[in-house]
Amino acid sequence: MSPEGSGAYGGFPHVRPRRLRTTAAMRRMVAETRVHPADLILPAFVREGIDEPVPVGSMPGVVQHSRDSLRRAAVEAVEAGVSGLMLFGVPLEKDAVGSQGTHPDGILQQALRDVRSEVGDDLVLMSDLCLDEFTDHGHCGVLDARGRVDNDATLERYAEMALVQADAGAHMLGPSGMMDGQVGYVRAALDAAGHQDVSMFAYTVKYTSAFYGPFREAVASSLSGDRTTYQQDPANGREALRELALDVAEGADMVMVKPGLPYLDVLRDVAEEARVPVGVYQISGEYAMVEAAAEKGWIDRERAILETLTSFKRAGASTILTYWAVEAARLLRAAG
Ligand code: PBG
Numbered sequence: 001m002s003p004e005g006s007g008a009y010g011g012f013p014h015v016r017p018r019r020l021r022t023t024a025a026m027r028r029m030v031a032e033t034r035v036h037p038a039d040l041i042l043p044a045f046v047r048e049g050i051d052e053p054v055p056v057g058s059m060p061g062v063v064q065h066s067r068d069s070l071r072r073a074a075v076e077a078v079e080a081g082v083s084g085l086m087l088f089g090v091p092l093e094k095d096a097v098g099s100q101g102t103h104p105d106g107i108l109q110q111a112l113r114d115v116r117s118e119v120g121d122d123l124v125l126m127s128d129l130c131l132d133e134f135t136d137h138g139h140c141g142v143l144d145a146r147g148r149v150d151n152d153a154t155l156e157r158y159a160e161m162a163l164v165q166a167d168a169g170a171h172m173l174g175p176s177g178m179m180d181g182q183v184g185y186v187r188a189a190l191d192a193a194g195h196q197d198v199s200m201f202a203y204t205v206k207y208t209s210a211f212y213g214p215f216r217e218a219v220a221s222s223l224s225g226d227r228t229t230y231q232q233d234p235a236n237g238r239e240a241l242r243e244l245a246l247d248v249a250e251g252a253d254m255v256m257v258k259p260g261l262p263y264l265d266v267l268r269d270v271a272e273e274a275r276v277p278v279g280v281y282q283i284s285g286e287y288a289m290v291e292a293a294a295e296k297g298w299i300d301r302e303r304a305i306l307e308t309l310t311s312f313k314r315a316g317a318s319t320i321l322t323y324w325a326v327e328a329a330r331l332l333r334a335a336g
Contacts, residue, residue: 033314035306037081037329041126041279041321045218046070047090048100048107058214059284060291062323064090070111071118073326080329084124086174086321087111089133090219097142098134102160106134109168116169126201127170129161129186130177138216138223140177140230149230154179159189166195172253176203178230184250201279202252205240205266207232209259211285218284240266241273248276254319259283261308264315271316279319280312287323302331 020030045064047054053063065073074085089108091100100106108127116125131154132140141154154177162173173190175182183202190198208231216223232239240257247255255274257267258281271278290308294301305324312320322328 033310035309035313035320035328035332037332038083039313039318039320040082040309040325040329041084041086041124041319042073042077042082042325043086043088043281043321043323044070044073045088045090046107046111047220048092056214056218058217058288059323060295061327062218062287064218065111067111067114071114074115074119074123077326078119078122080326081333082123082325082329083319084126084172085115086126086128087115087170088128088219091134094134094136094222096136097157098131101131101134102157102164104164104167106164108133109164112165112168112170121171124171125169126172126174127165127168129158129165129173129175131157131161132177132221132223133219136222138221139225140227141179149179151179151181151230155181155185158182158186162186162190162198163193163195166190166193166198170198172199172201174201174203174256176206176258178203178206178227178232181250183247183252187251199253200251201254201256202247203258203281204243204247204252204255205232205257205263205270207234207259207263209234209262209283209285211259211262211283211289214284214288234262237266237269240270244270244274248274252276254279256281256321257317259286260312260320261286264311267312267315267317277318278316279321280315280317282308282312282320282322282324284323306331 021027047064050066053065053069056062077085091107093100112127130140132138139149141149144150165173175186208228254277256279257263257270260280260282267280290304293299309320
């Protein structure tokens with residue numbers, strides 16, 4: 001037997017990394033990554049014309065809020081220590097240009113005013129800056145005569161949306177439509193209207209993903225077809241860095257990678273390159289996947305949730321949008 005170890009062959013193990021895993025206190029001491037409630041942002045849906053929240057079937061635990069239940073959810077989020085709320089509106093009326101997205105009394109604008117008056121500056125109030133919740137064809141922009149998404153005509157609609165959202169009290173806008181030039185165009189419109197302090201959390205890297213499925217139910221999307229002409233191809237990593245350079249040059253205050261779990265490599269690349277804070281969006285299908293497996297008893301739900309959040313921070317995100325934000329914040333606080 002060799003002096004270094006007990007093994008019969010070559011004296012292995014020579015080194016024992018397991019020493020740092022022996023007790024919970026030891027593991028806690030050497031943990032490199034910690035998730036904090038302040039890292040978390042809650043995405044929430046508010047639907048026009050309902051008095052009681054309506055459950056989203058494919059996202060157990062998530063609802064379409066009424067205006068009242070959204071106010072309560074915002075207070076809960078603040079109490080749990082969550083940093084922000086990202087609002088999505090579900091209007092009664094949809095049309096080709098998404099008129100409700102720019103109406104000063106559209107559901108999203110009303111909800112922004114409600115939440116801002118309820119919680120003030122205690123959380124960062126964000127709104128989705130995209131047309132797909134408001135258009136009857138379900139695309140993120142307006143269509144040209146041949147039915148294609150018209151990039152530059154859409155920018156004008158985004159600028160109008162940005163102004164009504166900023167007027168309604170949003171602190172931060174989330175342009176998520178993947179139109180070229182959207183960040184710069186909206187930034188210029190905000191500045192021209194005196195909204196210099198309204199910031200932008202750009203959906204910089206956004207892939208065409210099968211994992212958006214449950215979200216489409218949550219916003220009652222009528223999309224037929226797909227978003228392959230504007231969202232990124234899952235096969236590509238390089239263009240993520242191109243989109244990053246463009247969005248930062250155009251004035252993005254923060255940048256986002258979306259979805260999360262299937263794109264941790266991209267998140268790492270973006271986090272290494274970016275000189276602005278980097279967020280990640282753990283999307284509806286990622287949520288549904290864990291909830292469904294947990295419901296079947298196939299995985300430990302809480303451990304799985306915290307493990308996914310930890311993976312995002314380890315990959316370089318400082319901010320995480322997750323439908324579990326409030327519950328996770330409570331779990332993290334309870335764990336100390
Ligand atoms: C576009 C938008 C989408 C999501 C957030 N913003 C839908 C899409 O791009 O198809 C998806 C979020 C999720 O799946 O949780 N407004």
